[in-house]
Amino acid sequence: MDGLTFVYSLLFYIVINIFFIGLLLKFWKYVSTPAPLKIPQTPAPKTATGVGVRMFQEVVFFKSLFRGNRLIWLGGYIMHLGLLFVFMKHLRFFFPGTPAFVDTLVDIDLYTGFIFLSALIFLFILRLAIDRTFYVSVFNDYLLLGLLIAIATTGLLARFWDYSGTRAMIPDIKAFVGGLFTFNPGPVPSNKPFMVHFILVMMLLAYFPFSKLVHSIGIFFSPTRNQIDNTRKKRWGPWTVKNPRRSKPKEPVAVQPSFAVKEEPSDS
Amino acid sequence: MAEETAEKTPIEIVTESEHNKNFHGPELTGEIDTPAVEDGLIIKGVTDDVKPYPASESMQAELGFPETLVDNWEDVAVQRLGELLERYKSLQVYLDICVRCGTCTDKCQFYLGSNDPNNMPVARAELLRQVYKRYFTTEGKVFGKLAGARKLDLKLLGDWYAYFHQCSQCRRCSVFCPYGIDTAEISMAAREIMDSIGLGQKYVNSILGKLHEVGNNLGMNPKALKATLESTEEDLEEETGQKIRLPLDVEGAEVLLVTPSADFFAEPHVESLLGYAKVFHQAGISWTLSSTASEAGNFGMFIGSYTQMQKAASRIRRAIEELKPRRLIVGECGHAWRIAYSFWNTLIGPFDMLDPQYPAPQHICEYTLDLVGRGAIKLDKSANDEFTVTFHDSCNVARGAAMGDEPGGQFEIPRALIRASCNKYVEMDKDTIKEKTFCCGGGGGLLTDEIMQIRVQGAMPRMQALHTVMEEDGVNFMALICAICKAQFTKILPKYDVPMSVAGGVHQLVGRAIELGAKA
Numbered sequence: 001m002d003g004l005t006f007v008y009s010l011l012f013y014i015v016i017n018i019f020f021i022g023l024l025l026k027f028w029k030y031v032s033t034p035a036p037l038k039i040p041q042t043p044a045p046k047t048a049t050g051v052g053v054r055m056f057q058e059v060v061f062f063k064s065l066f067r068g069n070r071l072i073w074l075g076g077y078i079m080h081l082g083l084l085f086v087f088m089k090h091l092r093f094f095f096p097g098t099p100a101f102v103d104t105l106v107d108i109d110l111y112t113g114f115i116f117l118s119a120l121i122f123l124f125i126l127r128l129a130i131d132r133t134f135y136v137s138v139f140n141d142y143l144l145l146g147l148l149i150a151i152a153t154t155g156l157l158a159r160f161w162d163y164s165g166t167r168a169m170i171p172d173i174k175a176f177v178g179g180l181f182t183f184n185p186g187p188v189p190s191n192k193p194f195m196v197h198f199i200l201v202m203m204l205l206a207y208f209p210f211s212k213l214v215h216s217i218g219i220f221f222s223p224t225r226n227q228i229d230n231t232r233k234k235r236w237g238p239w240t241v242k243n244p245r246r247s248k249p250k251e252p253v254a255v256q257p258s259f260a261v262k263e264e265p266s267d268s
Numbered sequence: 269m270a271e272e273t274a275e276k277t278p279i280e281i282v283t284e285s286e287h288n289k290n291f292h293g294p295e296l297t298g299e300i301d302t303p304a305v306e307d308g309l310i311i312k313g314v315t316d317d318v319k320p321y322p323a324s325e326s327m328q329a330e331l332g333f334p335e336t337l338v339d340n341w342e343d344v345a346v347q348r349l350g351e352l353l354e355r356y357k358s359l360q361v362y363l364d365i366c367v368r369c370g371t372c373t374d375k376c377q378f379y380l381g382s383n384d385p386n387n388m389p390v391a392r393a394e395l396l397r398q399v400y401k402r403y404f405t406t407e408g409k410v411f412g413k414l415a416g417a418r419k420l421d422l423k424l425l426g427d428w429y430a431y432f433h434q435c436s437q438c439r440r441c442s443v444f445c446p447y448g449i450d451t452a453e454i455s456m457a458a459r460e461i462m463d464s465i466g467l468g469q470k471y472v473n474s475i476l477g478k479l480h481e482v483g484n485n486l487g488m489n490p491k492a493l494k495a496t497l498e499s500t501e502e503d504l505e506e507e508t509g510q511k512i513r514l515p516l517d518v519e520g521a522e523v524l525l526v527t528p529s530a531d532f533f534a535e536p537h538v539e540s541l542l543g544y545a546k547v548f549h550q551a552g553i554s555w556t557l558s559s560t561a562s563e564a565g566n567f568g569m570f571i572g573s574y575t576q577m578q579k580a581a582s583r584i585r586r587a588i589e590e591l592k593p594r595r596l597i598v599g600e601c602g603h604a605w606r607i608a609y610s611f612w613n614t615l616i617g618p619f620d621m622l623d624p625q626y627p628a629p630q631h632i633c634e635y636t637l638d639l640v641g642r643g644a645i646k647l648d649k650s651a652n653d654e655f656t657v658t659f660h661d662s663c664n665v666a667r668g669a670a671m672g673d674e675p676g677g678q679f680e681i682p683r684a685l686i687r688a689s690c691n692k693y694v695e696m697d698k699d700t701i702k703e704k705t706f707c708c709g710g711g712g713g714l715l716t717d718e719i720m721q722i723r724v725q726g727a728m729p730r731m732q733a734l735h736t737v738m739e740e741d742g743v744n745f746m747a748l749i750c751a752i753c754k755a756q757f758t759k760i761l762p763k764y765d766v767p768m769s770v771a772g773g774v775h776q777l778v779g780r781a782i783e784l785g786a787k788a
């Protein structure tokens with residue numbers, strides 16, 4: 001294994017651990033934090049199935065966003081669709097054989113990468129152009145969009161510039177990336193845009209669990225959207241904290257008693 | 269500075285404010301414009317000095333909060349935030365996942381009315397999120413200011429005190445947010461943190477104290493309550509010629525009615541009380557009010573305190589145990605209905621001792637409409653012919669609670685009841701009703717005169733929509749189902765040169781239309 005491959009591989013294993021462990025910890029935090037009161041944003045579904053439908057509409061169509069702002073919806077929706085397609089196309093690098101549907105996808109689709117990139121640029125411009133969004137944006141919002149733009153650009157360059165749009169790179173990349181998953185990576189492909197692309201993706205994955213990108217799991221835990229509106233029929237709580245993550249008071253400071261933690265089974 | 273200034277204490281700095289009780293609303297055009305930078309309208313900090321009076325030491329002590337700003341307030345605040353993060357999934361998730369997409373920015377009536385960008389829901393939430401980032405997240409520790417992390421200093425605390433008291437916790441922003449981020453949850457948490465460091469708000473905390481001590485927000489003791497009800501009974505008899513009762517503390521009555529105490533004497537609230545009394549009278553149902561639970565309102569929610577809210581609500585449980593009614597009905601009140609509908613069962617339930625045939629609690633509109641549907645009472649619509657009526661959806665009812673069995677019953681049931689009581693009903697602009705309703709501008713503990721400016725400004729969108737239907741359809745009555753809405757509008761309408769009499773209750777209409785004596 002040459003030095004570069006070693007460095008790239010090491011980076012990959014570190015980052016992939018940060019990514020998964022970080023996300024798992026977030027996930028666990030969201031699962032274990034109680035929601036002591038029912039706060040669905042009404043009108044809300046009265047059944048679990050209804051909540052499923054509501055959540056589906058939010059995740060698959062960004063329904064509320066659509067009602068709130070069409071421009072942001074357009075940019076955001078296309079960007080995420082693009083992301084989804086691009087991600088699926090990447091599957092061919094991860095596995096030894098390529099799943100048939102991915103092949104078909106790659107065949108019928110040449111442009112999702114460009115659409116993804118355009119949508120990102122559109123979102124970047126919106127952030128600057130809508131005065132209110134500009135007011136609330138912080139540097140990291142631009143940083144993240146910039147990072148994604150850079151990832152998309154280098155990815156497209158790797159594919160269409162260096163390899164002239166052919167599929168010549170696939171075996172090289174498969175040997176390296178696919179190899180990473182079987183702990184037997186081939187040499188890092190000498191394609192310059194790819195080398196940058198890879199590093200940028202590692203940066204994204206390492207930042208992911210600590211950034212606002214956790215909206216991808218958080219959306220499922222939003223109490224205003226995932227709760228059933230049935231308080232008169234079924235008692236909610238009294239809440240039992242099963243996994244209290246207690247932080248020790250640093251100073252002997254006087255604080256108010258918080259809500260009573262009763263060790264009773266929830267939902268009588 | 270020219271004149272001599274004594275050194276200010278931290279709490280004086282934080283709560284220093286400008287009070288403009290005579291603030292007048294802008295001229296009504298019917299348009300709800302979004303302030304924009306190009307117009308030079310977005311002005312940073314334009315209402316940062318509109319702040320309520322702080323609670324006095326005795327008010328704070330009564331609720332078990334530190335009497336005044338504690339010396340180590342920064343540490344205590346951060347610790348309290350940490351505790352709240354472990355207790356509320358909403359807070360933890362919402363502080364993490366906002367992408368600052370900007371969708372909510374033009375949805376808040378206080379931003380639309382005041383032009384202050386910190387009243388954009390996400391900007392309001394950022395005031396707390398900045399602190400969360402700085403003290404609780406890796407991102408904030410690594411990136412600092414670049415990620416929007418910020419130290420909690422006196423300046424920021426002052427902004428908290430201003431802007432978290434310019435949010436009526438109406439949840440309008442949450443309707444449009446892709447993740448349902450509820451800024452109300454965030455401002456509740458911020459207020460709870462402020463209380464826990466000794467920085468309370470006078471209006472809310474003094475009223476909560478009265479509620480705990482006497483049993484209602486007005487501090488009316490049982491004797492005074494009895495006297496008021498008796499004299500109202502006399503007026504009723506004079507008006508209708510019938511012996512319509514307003515019973516108090518009757519054991520074993522069929523229905524216990526819990527209603528906001530403003531209904532006992534404030535105008536136009538009392539008109540609705542007369543309406544309820546006529547409905548019960550005509551339906552021939554025994555009912556009672558309770559002096560233990562002479563208040564449906566519960567300001568514990570406004571300060572985000574589960575403990576305070578539970579303590580206040582426990583009076584209702586006590587009243588049920590004392591009076592042993594079979595049904596529990598709640599009068600016209602927005603936030604009270606949210607707490608009753610969504611929280612009571614958790615806080616003071618289960619309601620095993622009530623008759624399981626009926627929902628517990630039940631809203632007075634649900635109850636009356638059911639009687640109308642069954643023909644148990646008759647309404648004469650022509651009694652309200654002098655009115656062309658519109659309906660203001662109270663945000664706490666619209667977005668925090670429900671009525672009936674179907675989603676959206678909270679919109680249809682009051683409307684059906686109004687339609688049954690009058691001939692002329694007009695809907696306001698569709699973007700200002702139902703779940704998109706604008707707050708009246710006085711909810712969430714803002715109903716206090718020293719912040720009149722923000723109350724007037726927050727009412728702007730609703731006033732514009734009302735103006736349109738007044739001009740185009742001749743509307744002269746806006747029906748309400750919230751005690752705070754009623755109090756707010758009677759104050760605010762004149763500030764927009766609209767007559768006070770336009771605001772009234774839904775049961776005011778019912779009370780006028782009901783045919784007394786004509787048993788079905």
Ligand code: HEM
Nearest residue numbers: 059062065075076077080123144145213216219367369446
């Ligand atoms: C369950 C999966 C996901 C859902 C439902 C979801 C939904 C959303 C929604 C509704 C928005 C707001 C609209 C907008 O600003 O564009 C948004 C923003 C964003 N999402 Fe996602 N997302 C998901 C996964 C992801 C993933 C995996 C990424 C990873 C790169 C991502 C990156 C972003 C970015 C960067 C923004 C902010 C766009 C901006 O700055 O304007 N999302 N997401």
Ligand code: SF4
Nearest residue numbers: 366368369370372445
């Ligand atoms: S709509 Fe939601 S995600 Fe977007 S800025 Fe507002 S709170 Fe944040």
Ligand code: SF4
Nearest residue numbers: 376435436438439441
């Ligand atoms: S809850 Fe209502 S008042 Fe508060 S920020 Fe959201 S829209 Fe504005």
Ligand code: SF4
Nearest residue numbers: 602662663708711752
């Ligand atoms: S006063 Fe009425 S409109 Fe305003 S917050 Fe309360 S329920 Fe909403």
